[in-house]
Amino acid sequence: MSMKNVLDEELKLISVSRVEVLRFEKIAKDFIASLKAKGVSAFVGGSLAKNTLIKKEKQDVDIFVVFDFGEDILKLEKVLKMVKLPGELRKVHGSRDYFQIDCGDVVLEVIPVVKNNDPELAENVTDVSLGHVKFVVGELKKNPKLADEIRLAKAFCFANRVYGAEGYVRGFSGYALEVFVIYYGSFIKFFKGIGKRRVVDPLKCFRNEREVLSEINASKLQSPIVLVDPTYKYRNVTAGLGVESFERFLKVAKEFLKSPSLDFFELKEVDVDEMKNFARKKKARFVEVELRTDRQEGDIAGTKMKKLLDFFARELERNGQKVLRKEFDYSGLGQRAVGYIIVLEKLEVEVRGPSVGLEDCVKVFRGVHRDAFKKGKFWFVRRKISVEGIFDLVKKIEREMGAEAKLLRGVNH
Numbered sequence: 001m002s003m004k005n006v007l008d009e010e011l012k013l014i015s016v017s018r019v020e021v022l023r024f025e026k027i028a029k030d031f032i033a034s035l036k037a038k039g040v041s042a043f044v045g046g047s048l049a050k051n052t053l054i055k056k057e058k059q060d061v062d063i064f065v066v067f068d069f070g071e072d073i074l075k076l077e078k079v080l081k082m083v084k085l086p087g088e089l090r091k092v093h094g095s096r097d098y099f100q101i102d103c104g105d106v107v108l109e110v111i112p113v114v115k116n117n118d119p120e121l122a123e124n125v126t127d128v129s130l131g132h133v134k135f136v137v138g139e140l141k142k143n144p145k146l147a148d149e150i151r152l153a154k155a156f157c158f159a160n161r162v163y164g165a166e167g168y169v170r171g172f173s174g175y176a177l178e179v180f181v182i183y184y185g186s187f188i189k190f191f192k193g194i195g196k197r198r199v200v201d202p203l204k205c206f207r208n209e210r211e212v213l214s215e216i217n218a219s220k221l222q223s224p225i226v227l228v229d230p231t232y233k234y235r236n237v238t239a240g241l242g243v244e245s246f247e248r249f250l251k252v253a254k255e256f257l258k259s260p261s262l263d264f265f266e267l268k269e270v271d272v273d274e275m276k277n278f279a280r281k282k283k284a285r286f287v288e289v290e291l292r293t294d295r296q297e298g299d300i301a302g303t304k305m306k307k308l309l310d311f312f313a314r315e316l317e318r319n320g321q322k323v324l325r326k327e328f329d330y331s332g333l334g335q336r337a338v339g340y341i342i343v344l345e346k347l348e349v350e351v352r353g354p355s356v357g358l359e360d361c362v363k364v365f366r367g368v369h370r371d372a373f374k375k376g377k378f379w380f381v382r383r384k385i386s387v388e389g390i391f392d393l394v395k396k397i398e399r400e401m402g403a404e405a406k407l408l409r410g411v412n413h
Contacts, residue, residue: 006260007187011148013265014054014155024048027086027106028061034083040076041066045129046109047174050136052150054158060107064130066115070123073112080110093296096124119232131231132175139182152187153177159267160252162245167303168330168337170242172249176227179237191253199226205233270329270340279342284324287387289339293403302330302337304402309339311401312394316341319390320349338408345387353379 001009025048032042046062047053067073073096080089080099087103101108113127122128140147154177157163162171172180183202184190199209205228206212212228213221220239224246229235256264272288279286289312291305306328313323322344330337353369354361356377366372369381391407398404 001260001262003188003260006262007152010152010155010262010265013262014151015148016053016055016059021048021053024053024059024061024106027103028063028108031086031101031108032063035065035079038079038083040079042110045111045133047154049133050150050178051140051147052136052154052174052178054151054155058105058107060109062109062111062129064133065110065112066130067112068115070114073114076110076112092298093300096126098126119229119235128229128232128235129175135231136175136178136182146182146186149187149190150178150181153181153190155265156187156253156256157249159265160248161267162249165240166299166332167240168299168306168328169245169302170240171245172241173237176237176241179227179230188257191257194225194253195250197225199228201228201233203228203230203233205230270327270338272340275325275327275340275342278325282324282342282344284342284344285387287341287343288408289341289391290406290408291337291339291403292406293335295335295402297334298332301335302332305330305337305339308394308398308401308403308405309337309341312339312391312405313341315390315394316343316387319385320346321385321387321390339405343387347384347386348382349385350375350380351383353381355379 025044028044028048032044035042042063042065043049044061045064046060048061053059065076067075076099077091085101086108087101087106090100090102092098092100096112098112099110101110111126111129113130114123115130116122116127119128119131154163154174157172157177161169163169163174163177164171165173165176179202180190180194180200181187183200184193197209199212201209201212206215212226216226216228216234216236220236223236223238223241224243225238225241227237229237252264276286278284289309291308293301293304295301295304309326309328313326316323323341324344325340325342327340328337329340353365353372356362356374356379362379365379365381372379372381374380388407391405394405
């Protein structure tokens with residue numbers, strides 16, 4: 001299929017019908033009316049407000065509940081318990097607690113925000129969302145065709161597990177994709193342009209890249225690409241984007257541009273058989289790890305489990321093993337995930353000791369390690385090691401990390 005045919009076909013598959021949009025809007029408006037009756041102001045945000053919804057089994061509709069002051073947010077939970085809700089209420093903990101109302105195939109995400117005219121004074125990152133909606137809606141009014149381009153970008157990134165700002169994904173947020181597509185002008189131009197520059201400044205808020213990197217808080221510049229927020233120039237929209245997710249995106253985007261196919265828009269399970277075959281070809285070990293946590297399902301649970309898997313992978317590398325591939329499989333629901341690691345295992349490693357010139361240290365080192373040997377300018381000792389041994393070390397601190405791990409499989413090559 002040609003690129004045009006693939007994109008046209010995908011749009012048919014992911015576009016939400018006008019009838020469905022109207023139904024979602026009615027659910028949201030009825031709920032907002034019930035809040036208004038209690039003296040609380042709210043409005044629809046997110047993809048529904050921006051007209052960039054993509055078809056999903058369970059739609060999430062953002063409802064921003066606006067307060068004048070931060071302390072007033074505490075009223076929200078009381079109000080929600082007073083009004084007739086269209087579904088089951090659930091409190092979600094985060095940098096600021098919010099609520100979900102499960103209405104079957106629609107989940108209302110009830111997000112408290114504090115009204116502010118200056119993004120710099122925002123008490124929480126969610127407070128700047130008001131400006132994000134206004135910016136995107138304004139740009140789509142100028143060029144309505146961009147809505148479809150944004151849908152394609154979201155569908156592609158979701159299918160390839162690089163969509164979402166959650167800590168266990170560290171992918172592109174919906175707003176980041178919207179800004180990128182608006183800036184580049186289309187889904188394809190975004191794919192072709194991304195990765196060529198370290199900094200993207202859509203409104204040219206700064207004179208050059210150097211000024212961007214000197215003006216934005218250094219802690220927010222650790223991402224592989226910096227996207228200056230059009231609504232507040234001192235914010236990096238992609239601050240939460242991880243190197244792992246970005247590199248995955250660049251790889252699949254390049255493959256898609258070379259051979260466009262609808263397959264790239266299909267969410268696939270981790271191909272365990274393919275990983276096993278890869279491990280055999282590389283004469284490596286395929287390791288499967290079950291991860292569990294007692295933390296709140298979703299971002300918190302996923303992030304805790306992913307951090308534990310990443311720690312295990314880093315410990316493998318630190319102990320002389322070479323990690324060839326790593327996958328983390330979590331649906332976003334529940335408190336269980338599975339991790340997969342392919343590792344070139346060394347059963348013996350050389351551990352470096354003191355420099356040959358440090359005679360006192362060498363004497364102590366050789367006294368402890370009778371089998372120590374000199375190599376170049378340092379003394380070394382050989383140490384027996386294994387994946388299981390390293391995993392046992394990780395187990396000792398799992399409780400501190402808020403998750404626990406269990407080796408399910410460690411197939412030898």
